[in-house]
Amino acid sequence: MKITAVEAIPYAIPYTHPLKFASGEVTTADHILVRIHTDAGITGIADAPPRPYTYGETQTSIKVIIEDVFGPDIVGLDPFDREKVHAVLHRTINNQVAKGAVDIALWDLMGKALQTPVHKLLGGYTDSMRVSHMLGFKPAEELLEEAQRFGEQYGITTFKLKVGRRPLSLDIEACHVLRKGLGDDVEIYLDANRGWTANEAMEVLRRTADLGLTMLEEPCDAKEAMSRRRLVDHSPIPIVADESVPTAGDASRELLSGGANAICIKTARSGFTEATEILGLCTGLGVDVTMGNQIDTQVGSLATVTFGAAHRATSARAGELSNFLDMLDDLLAEPIQIVDGRISVRDLPGVGAEIDADKLEHYRTDKQQVLVTSGA
Structure with missing residues (x-):
């Protein structure tokens, strides 16, 4: 062929x-x-x-x-x-x-x-992934309303809060409102998209220490090498590298330099082959991984599910898989369904994305x- x-x-x-x-x-x-x-x-x-x-x-x-x-x-x-x-x-x-x-x-x-389904070629660990929903920049009460709606409609119990705003009080307020409104059984973690300095991130963590947040993703630019290392050393939760680790070499740099102690894998930028290399590096070092979303369509989200469900480590946490719900339409012939907070792989040859x-x-x-x- x-x-x-x-x-x-x-x-x-x-x-x-x-x-x-x-x-x-x-x-x-x-x-x-x-x-x-x-x-x-x-x-x-x-x-x-x-x-x-x-x-x-x-x-x-x-x-x-x-x-x-x-x-x-x-x-x-x-x-x-x-x-x-x-x-x-x-x-x-x-x-x-x-x-x-x-x-x-x-x-x-x-x-x-x-x-053969690609998720089986890659590892075939499970047949579905839990879904994490991303909450964007909105007033705190609107964020809570959205989270409650997605919990009721789709069964989602993990939420990623986009932060990085100034003043910091906007994001801190959102964290407190979400935790109070959603209860202790719902997972909440943060993603600042390099919006803060490392010192600002430390202040946010100090002021949200009692909320049970599970991760902080890309709090500041990776070029803040010294301050970011200090943040990792003092943070009570994992500091996840995302934009700074598109390749296995980048992931090695951040982990070995102390700039992060968890890695976000995105198949949209790594494909399946380099994502496998990044995953192997992380599992070998005992580092947690998450499956991220690049504001993917259903076609892209299906690829994330395919890779994430194939491995034990990538399926351990909820994957960011629901951004396609913010689109007016999609190219998939058979739309993705979120059922009980999960998306299933497609038991079809290949990735299963028919256009x-x-x-x-x-x-x-x-x-x-x-x-x-x-x-x-």
Whole structure:
């Protein structure tokens, strides 16, 4: 089996409301759907979510790097020769989201060729994941109302509170209101998206010490090496590295330098292959991991469930899997369902993300198919 063509299709689906957090705001999912075709008639797919304010990648840059740089050199390769494909990808630095999408599409191809679900190829530990819902920048009472609604409607009992605002009192108030309103049995953890300094993060932890918060993700910029190490040393809860650890090498740096003592894995930027390397590093060092969300569509969320459910360590905590509920629509032919606070893997060959052709045609923004083939 040989790769015959690569597609990078831009599309746009609006969100129901602006999603706000310390590092930016988004109103539309301007993503790229990656499709890798083969001479066996099998196609692998994946979703690439640009986050220019976090990783520097845009919808245009992802499309161009895949079509002009990666695509021409992977056409003609056997999709099972993943190391050859990754040798092509690794020649170019950065561009992690584009690389991750190519990798997931390859795994999808392999699963379909083997007539096996990818979650079984990766490890097959369980068949579902608990869901964590992300709460964005809103007044405290509105956050509580949203959390209660998602608990009642979907059975979700874990919530990630986006923080990093100034004054700090806004976020501290939200923590107290959520804990009082949700009770002690609901898990709450924080994500500042580098919105604070390390010293500000220490003050927030001091003023929320009695609330039973479980984690603090990316409290400050990783460049605050000395202060961040001091924060990790004195924090009563794990300090999770996220934006600062898109690769296994980055994760090694943060863990060995003392800049973090837990790692967030996102398949949207690591694919399945590098995510496996990061996971192996963390389990070998005895470091906790979480499965994060890059404001993923249902296609991307299904990839997260596929990887997260495959391993014991990644399925131990609730994964951030519900952001697709903030979208007006999606490309999946069969929508994801959250039942009793969980999302199940799909017992289908590959990742199980079948695309609705009519929806893709409606939301794609190029309106013209561009294939990178061996004749390109």
